[in-house]
Amino acid sequence: MDINTLIILTLPAALAITLSMATVFWTSRTYPGFGYWVIGSSCRVLAAVLFLLPRDQLPLWLTIILANYLLLAEIMFYRRGTLVFRGQVVGYGWEIAASVTFIALCVYFTYITPSLNARIAVISLYCAAWNAWMVRVLLTRRPPYFGFIDRWQAGIWGGLAGLNLSHAWFVLMAVPPLTDFLITPALNAPVFLSLWIPLILFASLLIALSQVIMNTQRLEYELRIAQTQLEQDIIERKCHEVELRQARDVAETTNRALQTANTELSQLATTDALTGAWNRRRLEEAAANEMQRLKRYGQPLSLIAIDIDFFKKVNDVHGHAAGDQVLIGLVAVVRSMLRPTDSLARWGGEEFIVLTPCETLESAALIAERLREQIAKTVFPAVDTITVSLGVAQCLPQECWEQWFARADAALYRAKAGGRNQIQTAPETPPHDGSNKAAANLVQLNWHQAYACGHPLLDQQHRALFEHVNRLLDALLLSQPADEIAGLIELLIHDTIQHFKDEEAIITAAGYPGAANHAAIHRALIDQARSLANRFRVGSLDTGELFHFLAHDVIALHLLRADRTFFPYLVAPQRLDQIPNA
Structure with missing residues (x-):
């Protein structure tokens, strides 16, 4: 078979190999150096295409x-691609030297x-040398990601080196001078050359396959390295998470312990150890805050000083343990009658202070x-009953804590000097001497236009309720007939029930979202009023309790x-500072 036919038959296979390599390069993840293999x-x-061109015309x-x-350049590009693929530095010196000498010899023998x-010998010897170099490159400094495939490719290159050496020896030693069979197609190529071309093609196919496998092995x-690193990172992260959770648990435990300790310390620092009532320091802090609120919003603020009558006698007769129990019991009784505010x-000793925000002198x-x-x-265990003296003072906007307390203390002193078991108000106000007429003159709830909501019916009913309450308070304090x-x-x-009914209808029609809750408050107030009325009929109602309900619960709070x-x-709401105290 002539050489042209062999080249034509092998060209499609070579082209298919090249296209397959290019497809892998363009469509898959490849490493640096793979492109040199495609070029080779x-x-x-x-x-092959150039060999088929007519030499007598070109x-x-x-x-x-x-x-x-180009046959020699193919091996050079394979070598360069392999070195780059392995991450090694590649120079151009040997490639330039080989190219220059090879072209010079080809020119000479052409x-x-x-x-x-001579030309066949030159190309065979040069290719054999570069084939052997490829064997050396593949078998030395092997990266860890290669398996068997680099050794397999080294074997192919070794076989090609041997084939090219035998080819060179054959044309130099075993055959007479050859005629250019590519110029004269009728001449058949020597058998060894006819076998050499398909062997070279088969070897190229194996090399291309091994290069794709090498790329896959590296991937x-x-x-695997990335998975191992990821697993290691996951393990480390889990360890860190466990450590963080443990540290967080320790921190939370420590924080809770600190909070508990701070609470206990704060309790110890602000609470009387015997009775559980506030100590002097905590009272002064609370009084300072309430006095600031008085100056800012004009809300009334009063203070009640309490002193146990003849307490020294209790200690002398019954002992200090009994006296301590009296102090504890007194705190329990007072607390049971105070509001949450x-x-x-x-x-100090047997003296106690009650701080009453939002209370005038009269209500206090x-x-x-x-x-x-x-x-x-x-009745107190071991001592039966006791009495107390009380002094009351309302805080004035311009005075300090010491002045306010001094007035309450002076009132307390007057109560004790006046016979004990009584209350006295601060010197700037008329004394609370038990006169019903004086109390009646002091206790009056005054309507102010700032209380108006803007609805004529509701405002009229509110004013009427103020008048009803004032008449009732006058009757109570003046001891009128039951x-x-x-x-x-x-x-x-009766009038309150009617007012609540009208008010609920109006605010529901106005779209007030809290109308249902407001109606529930109305029902609770009516139930409490009826309960107080029943207790009044049987004579078990205390005057102060009824006054507190009317003045505080109904008027002030509601x-x-x-x-x-x-x-x-x-209507548009009014400013707080425009609303006077009730």
Whole structure:
């Protein structure tokens, strides 16, 4: 078979190998150096095409010299690609030297001393040398990601080196001078050359396959490394998470212990150890805060000083242990009668202070009277009953804590000097001497236009309720007949029920979202009013308790506070500083 036919038959296979390599390069993840392998494979295809060109019509440098050089360049590109693939530095010195000498010899044996045998020997020897170099590159400094495939490829290159050496020896020693069979197609190529071409093609196919496998092995190796690193990172992260959770648990435990310790320390620092009431320091802090609120918002603020009468006698007769129990019991009684907003502190010895925010002198005096009455009725173990003296003072905006307390203390002193078991108000106000007429003059709830919500019916009913309450308070404090007082109570309850019914209808129609809760508050107030009315009929109602309910629960807390929540749904709300104290 002539050589042209062999080249034509092998060209499609070489082209297919090159296209397959290029497809892997373009569509898959490849490493640096793979592109040189694609170029090397392309050199072989281009060389085959140049060999098929008519040499009698085209220059010999194209069809002979360049075509043969491309066969050598193929191996050079394979070597360069392999070194780059392995991450090694590649120079150009040997490639340039080999290229120059090879082209010079090809020119000499083509133009000066034409010899086909010499040209075949030159290309075979150069290719054998570079084949052997490829074996050395593949078998030395092997990266860890290679398995068997680099040794397999080294074996192929070794076989090619041997094939090229035998080819060179054959054309130099075993055959006579050859005629250019590519120029004269009728001439058949020697048998060894006919076998050499398909062997070279088969070896190229194996090399291309091994290069793809080498790329795949490296990908798999790096994937295993990445997976191992990821697993290690996951293990380390889990260890860190465990450590963080443990540290967080320790921190939370420590924080809770610190909070508990701080709470205990704060309790110890601000609480009387015997009675559990506030100590002097805590009282002064609370008083300072309430005095700031008084100056800012104008809310009333009062103070009640309490001193146990003849307490020294209790200690002398019954012992200090009994005296301690009296102090503890007294705190329990006082606390049971105070609001959540009131504060009780032990000032020293048998003297106690009650801080009553939002209370005027008059209402604080009534609270003090209720405390006095309840303490006098309470039986204390080992000592039976005791009495207390009380001094009441309302804080004035311009005075300091020491001045305010001094006035309350002076009132307390007057109570003790006046016979004990009584209350006295601060010197700047008329003394609380038990006169019902004086108390009646002091206790008056005054309507102010700032209390108005803007709805004519509701404002009219609110003013009427103020008048009802004032008439009832006058009757109570002036000790009018019980039948007359009972009639006033029933009239007040009747008018209040009607007012609540009208108010609920109005705020519901206005779209107030808290209408249902407001109605529930109304029902609770009516139930409490009826309960107090029943107790009044049987004579078990304390005057101070009824006054506190009317002045504080109904007027101060409900009409002047709770009702204000629906004002925005009727008219624009007024400023706080425009609302006087009730």
